[in-house]
Each structure stands twice: as C-alpha cells, then as structure tokens.
Amino acid sequence: MKVLVTGGAGYIGDSAVEYLLNRGDHVTVLDNLMYGHSYMRHHNNLTFVRGDITEQHLTNKLVYDNDAVLHLAAIVGDGACAANPERTIEVNQDATLGIANACFNYKKRMVFASTCSVYGANNNLIDEDSPTNPLSLYAGTKLKAEAYVRQVPEHYIFRLGTLFGLSTEHARLRCDLVANILTYKACLGEKLTVFGGDQYRPLLHVRDAGELMGLACSTVPFDATSRPPNAYGTYILSDRNCTILKLAETILSVCDLPRTQLEVTEIAFEDQRNYKVSDKRRGKFWLTRFPLIVGIREIQKIVEEGRIANVWDVQHHNARYTKEVLND
Template sequence: MKVLVTGGCGYKGHVLIPKLLDRGHEVIAFDTQWFGNYLQSHPKLSIVKGDVCKADDVPLDGVDCIIHLSSIANDPCGDLNPKLTWEVSALATMQLADKAKKLGIKRFIYASSGSVYGVKEEPQVTEDLELNPISEYNKTKMVAERVLLSYKDDMVVQIVRPATVCGYSPRMRLDVSVNMLTMQALSKGKITVFGGKQVRPNIHIDDITDLYLFLMDHPEITGVYNAGFENISILDIANMVTKYIPVPVEVTESNDPRSYRVNSDKLLATGFKPKKKVEDAIREIIEAFKKGTIKDEDRFYNLKWMQQTVFQGSPA
C-alpha cells in the first residue's frame, strides 16, 4: 500500500513510519519540518517538506491510504495563532478529504484528540458523550471530525481520539505529562507538580502507532474511537517516576482543576490490545537520557520552539 502520512516528521510520525516501512508499505512523509526531521533514509520512503494548507502541494498521486497527523499540537500552541490553527487543523483537513474523494482514495485515518470532550463530570468518558471543546485546538479537532464523517460513504473513515501520548520518539516531545515529569527528574533533580489531583488518560506511543496499523488492517472498523488505557493523576505519575529516579516532588497550587477519564471499551471490543504502560514509557525515556540519545532541549517543547522559530524567524 502507498501511504501518505501528514505530520510524518512529528512525535508520532517518527515511530509510525519505520513500522509502516517494516511492513513493506511505500510511505510519503509530508511535513513542514518546523521541528526538524530525524527519519532514516529508506528506499520506500519519500520525505516531502511542505505545508498541508497548500492542498495542491500535498503529494497524493497513487496514494491508497492517508494517515492524517498534521495539526498545531496542544492548547498553548493552538492559541499562539488561532487563525493558523484553524487553517492547519480544520480547513486543510477539509481540503485534503475533498481532494482524496476526487482522486478515489478509499482510506482515511484521522488523529483527533481526547480533549474534544472538554471538561466532563462523568467518571467514564465514552464516544457517545456530547463534545464541548474549550480551546482552539479542541474546536478544530471536533470540526475536522465532523467534516471527515461526512465523507463516510465515499471512503473508509477511521477517527482516533488519543489520550495523552507518552514514551520515546526520535522527534521527542517533553511538553506532555509523563515525558515532562520524567525529564524534570532527570535534568533538574526534582519534580514540580501543579495541583496533582487532576486525572489524565495516557497511551504509550507504541500503542497509538500500532493502533493506526491495526486500523489499516481492518477497514471494516469505521467511525470514532477513544484510545487511552491508563487514567492516572499527575501526582501518581510523578510518584511513579520517583520509583526509578529518587527525587523530591514539590506540589504547588494549580488554576487548572480539570480531570477527565477516557473509556476505550469500544476500541478494545474490536480486538485491539495495548502492549505497553506509562511505566514502560518512563523507563524508556530514562534509558534514552542515560545513553545521551535525548537531552532537555528547547526543540522538544512545541510552544517554546514555535515562539523561537515559527513566529520569530528561523533558528540560528
């Protein structure tokens, strides 16, 4: 199969694309490369630098399946430039789906977000609950979902609402909870937790990327699926880290009391089984740090890096 991965040079793309290549697929990684490119060359891999907002620049010739990962990722980054966030995460998705339909592409896998639900009081957040997105990022994800579902009679549409992803990737992210707390312990010798009682759902990066492969293998599985398997408080994650790096945990007040728990029973009923846990992610990050594979660098924090580069010219 020829697969286009938008956002292919991102956090998830760097783990997903080698798996696609190992399975014998031909892959196009399409990305602005704001955060660089660490993909290894491969005879079946084409890396194309480009902007998903420019529909005519997206290479779709001969493509059988689109895995659409491109977006302005996370709430603070989305708020930097709301207009750009809507263009990248909503309008570009609409244009891509429309072009895919016209070209007869029959497979479209979309990476939405578990944050589309907003703040929920329900102990288990399931796919049938009303969506109340709060931030620009959440709102664009909801709109993109609605757009794609309108094409369900033209192509196989598979929408994933991932929990917070954790674990090592060559294009690392240190602004997501598990990764951030682990790096704090490694580089600062202490962990600072704001509030701590907030519960967040999590999924290992190997499991979310395996899920995209699973969906490719199962075109009969369509619609929207939550993907998060460990609902853990921020403080409990910090304490988990200290099992491996014995550092103090400082708890300070937080103005963000939001807690939410994602229920993924619908996904588990399809036969998909996660293989890794948060604790695996913590151990893998520690190992990569000790080997010198990753360091605590600005380029691994989306907001900080975008402020320094995308909105302030190019990095020196």
C-alpha cells in the same frame, strides 16, 4: 498498499511510518519540518516530500497517488495553537477539509488523529458517545476537523490520550508532555510540583498511537488482537487513566527516587482539563503494547546516559518553539 502519512517526520508520524514499512507498504511522507529538524529515515519503499498540507494542489496529487491517508500533520497543543490562532485554523481545520475532500472525491480511506481534549473537563467516565466540550483553540479545531473527516465514507477518527515515551530514532523528541517532562525533572533531581493532582489524563505510549493508526490504514485481515475496528467511525485510543499525582508517584517509584522530590500544592493550575476514558473497545479491536513503566524507563535511560544536550531546548517544546521561533 501505498499510504500517504502527513506529518510523517513527527513524534507520532515516524512510529506509524516504521510500522507501515515493516508491514511491507510503500509510504509517502509529507512534512514541512516546521520544528527545524531533519528527517534521515531511508528505505527503498519510502518517499519524502517536503511540503505543507495547506498546499492543496500538492495534497490533491498525493492523495490521488495513494490508497490511504494517515493525516497527522497539525499544530499540536493548547499553547502552540494559542500562539498563532490564524495559522492554527488554516492548518488544523482548512487543510484537513481539503484533504478530506480529496479522499472523498478519489474514494480513499482517511485515518485522522484527533485528541481526547475535545472532551474538556468532565468528571464522568467518557466514551466515544460522550458530549464534547473543547476548552481551547486546539481542541476546537480538532473537533471541527472531525466533522470534515466524517464525510469520507472509509474513515477512522482516533481521539488520542496524552502521549508519553520515546518514538523512533528518526523522530523528533518531545519534552513538553506531562509524563516525559516529569520524568526528566525527576531524573535531574528537580522537584516535581503537582498542582492539586486529582486531574485525570488518559495516557498512551507514542508507539502504540503510531502503530494502531498505521494498522487502521490496512485493508488486509488481522487476527483478533491485531486488526482495525470492524466499523468505520470515531475511537478513543488510550492505555490507562491516571491522575497527575499518581503519575508523579509512579515516576519516582520506577526511577527509585525519594518521595521528598514530590511537592503537592493546592494552587489551581490553569489547565482545567480532567477526563477518564472508557476502555471498552481496547482489547476488542486492538491491544496496547507499551505501558507507562516502559515510557518512564525510556526517558530515564536517555537522561542518565546524557543523550539530550538540553531538555529545555525550544525544539523539544511545541508551544515555546511556536512562540519564540516561528512567530519571531
């Protein structure tokens, strides 16, 4: 197969690209390298195109030339989107509409990365049919983009849980995700301050996200534990539900660090999202391979070996990079 991966040089993207290449597909990566990093993956079946998904003449041609589209390119996260609302709508909504129209016109499969943030704050167990309640521009643009993707006959929409862990050696590192940043701070001897801590997040390793969405691009049969869902539509991707407090406690336990590093405060945090998701479809169509403990140990190892020059460098933080560099 020939697969177009938008945002293929990113945190999720290169995990998907690696999976597709290992499967024998030809992959075209479309990426604007907005975070200033380079993309050094080399493979005979890999084509890299430096470009922006808002360039509709370019995306139309690339969609036409491929069998399936994995659409990952987006401005991701509440803070990054709030920093430039106009650009966010242009990228997350308008460009997705253009790609969806091309997939519809050229009869291509479209796989789209959405987010569990579309559910907002909800104390009930959530599944794919639960009401949505986006609380941010990011979640709102993703929800609107979902409607465009549903017009494509062969489509998969994956609402991703909160990601963690390391992607591939070619991918950009993200230090602004809750499990990653808490692990960094713990390993550096800093206090883990948890606001309340009862908020739930559905957690998912980044490599599981990349591999499972790559799997959905396939039209070839798979065995019972490694196959795309048997019906096109919307699916939640998550490995486990975890409160922020339990996450912090798990990090300290795995890293063999004292609980005295944990500080719980009742001061309300500005992020009011709270949701637990059902796992009724996980195991039926796919299995996750990388549990939370794997992601924690990955981060612990690179911190202890000094592999990150500066955890707080803006290139590792979506919102800060958008505010301090792109909007400068």
